[in-house]
Amino acid sequence: MSGLRAIEPLGDSAVLLHFGDRIDATVNAEVHAAARHLAALALPGIIELVPAYASLAVVFDPAQWQADGVTPAQHCVAALTRAFATPPATTAASAVxxxxxxxxxxxxxxxxxxxxxxxxxxxxxxxxxxxxxxxxxxxxxxxxxxxxxxxxxxxxxxxxxxxxxxxxxxxxxxxxxxxxxxxxxxxxxxxxxxxxxxxxxxxxxxxxxxxxxxxxxxxxxxxxxxxxxxxxxxxxxx
Amino acid sequence: MIEVLRPGLLSSVQDLGRRGHAAIGVGGAGAMDSNALTLANWLVGNDAGAAALECTLNGPRLRFTADACIAWCGADGELRLDGAPLPTWRPLPVAAGQVLDAAGLRRGARGYLAVAGGIAVAPVLGSRSVDVNAGLGPCDGRALQTGDQLPLSDAARPWLRRTPAWSLMPWPWFDPAPARVLRVLRGSHFDALDPASRKSLLSEPFHIAAESNRVGVRLLGPALQLTAPLELVSAAVTAGTLQLPPGGQPIMLAAEHPTTGGYPRIAHLIATDQPHLAQRRPGETVRLALIEPDEAEALRRRHATALARLHDHLRQRLQELRCAP
The missing domain is CATH 2.40.100.10 (Cyclophilin-like)
Known part of the structure; x- marks a missing residue:
């Protein structure tokens, strides 16, 4: 099993994408592939992408993710879920x-x-x-x-x-x-x-x-x- | 130029923070009370995010070497300009040679001094905020010291035709009353707290520890415990994240928080209430209430709307005071 496992809120201005729950090179490679994928998509109102061992935080500006009937976090999660409908390739980008x-x-x-x-x-x-x-x-x-x-x-x-x-x-x-x-x-x-x-x-x-x-x-x-x-x-x- | 005659306990140049560098471990820094920074800036005709001085508990003594227009918002106490009481929450002209003394802030913990045109230090990684803990930013990445000279931009020349007779009403932007309950959202590990700890977190008062700083506010109260220990892998944290170290005394992360952390995340202070936490003094109490994300969003929208309305109103009032260019 690989790829994005869950997205959870991290307060009112960020969400955390989970790729696993341990320190592991394969999981970590998925995190960085996801970060590259999101950076390339350049969604508006994204302030930070913070990769860690097994998770990627997406910090957003709630004002730019404001929508009727849902919170900015829910709105952002929906967009991220769409962005990961096709898992990004995890080929190691850096040969350096x-x-x-x-x-x-x-x-x-x-x-x-x-x-x-x-x-x-x-x-x-x-x-x-x-x-x-x-x-x-x-x-x-x-x-x-x-x-x-x-x-x-x-x-x-x-x-x-x-x-x-x-x-x-x-x-x-x-x-x-x-x-x-x-x-x-x-x-x-x-x-x-x-x-x-x-x-x-x-x-x-x-x-x-x-x-x-x-x-x-x-x-x-x-x-x-x-x-x-x-x-x-x-x-x-x- | 502003000359620092006495730095005070912890005075530093801050704007609305450094964005976009968390992936390399560089945090946001920025004003702890973004409301007070924004309003002080608007009062002197600046953008909300111009660089100003954040002064903590015991403020600095400063001499202006040129005429300027200033505003002080946030914590107050014995503020003096050449020995006379300094009106706060309004724009004021100061003349070259005048001395501002902000010793002994007594109501609230952090006061903000904005100057028309902003403090013109060179930005570092896109921001003029000093990250005191990381030693990063303008002013060699440190708080003010005696003898420092803060450059002002040309726009700092006074533009006031007369001193206004009005002041901005601090409330609801500035409300240091300990009776005000601060609102939190559930954190990932809220449910991992044992039932008694969950109840204590949301019903007992917590005291602000003296070791609190711009990195985090340490809350002293009943020790909180997890039902079972958690093995966590470090992940990103944000300003407002309430972390629970093994000792059981939670830490509310603030402007200079590390970008990642490995302690359980039991709650998150809503963005709208972060400025209010910034004004609590060591020894004062905090009470937390759990709200749902949709309530937090409603509060954010109300705050943003009220702030935008105030900005429009202020722009009109400032226009009446402005010198002809």
């Missing part, structure tokens, strides 16, 4: 593979040693496994430009920290549960920090502001502390 350099461990990944120990792996193998697979950006959320990546080796999963850090440095590569992601700026955070990338992931004044986009493929490449410093030097300051 983004390489993200990471300096693992040390000051850049203070939780790496403990994480490797919990996984019962030598540190080198933990790093090799993290950098071996190709990830897919499932969604951006939590903070501007924060990518949630799908594809983590199950052996590497880590419990969230009992007490979150008040400040995680920008660029930190982290694992929380079965998810891995990158903090785009200094933020509070409860994930385990295993390394850090010198790349700037988000710059509001760049076009586009986000380095990674939902649906893209990502691979990590281990770099030394010296390479990290050199790459950081070469980054435009955000």
């Amino acid at each position: 593979l983004i390489e993200v350099p990471v300096c693992y461990g040390g000051e850049h990944g203070p939780d790496l040693a403990a994480a490797a120990q919990r996984s019962g792996l030598p540190v080198e193998e933990f790093i090799a496994r993290h950098a071996a697979v190709e990830y897919r950006v499932a969604m951006l959320g939590f903070a501007a430009g924060f990518p949630y990546l799908l594809g983590l080796d199950a052996r590497l999963q880590q419990p969230r920290r009992a007490s979150p850090r008040t400040r995680v440095p920008a660029g930190s590569v982290a694992i929380g549960g079965l998810q891995t992601g990158i903090y785009p700026r200094a933020l509070p955070g409860g994930w385990n920090l295993i390394g850090r990338t010198p790349l700037t992931l988000f710059d509001a004044h760049a076009s586009p502001p986000n380095r990674l986009a939902a649906g893209q493929r990502v691979r990590f490449r281990a770099v030394t502390a010296a390479e990290f410093a050199a790459l950081q030097e070469a980054q435009p300051s955000a």
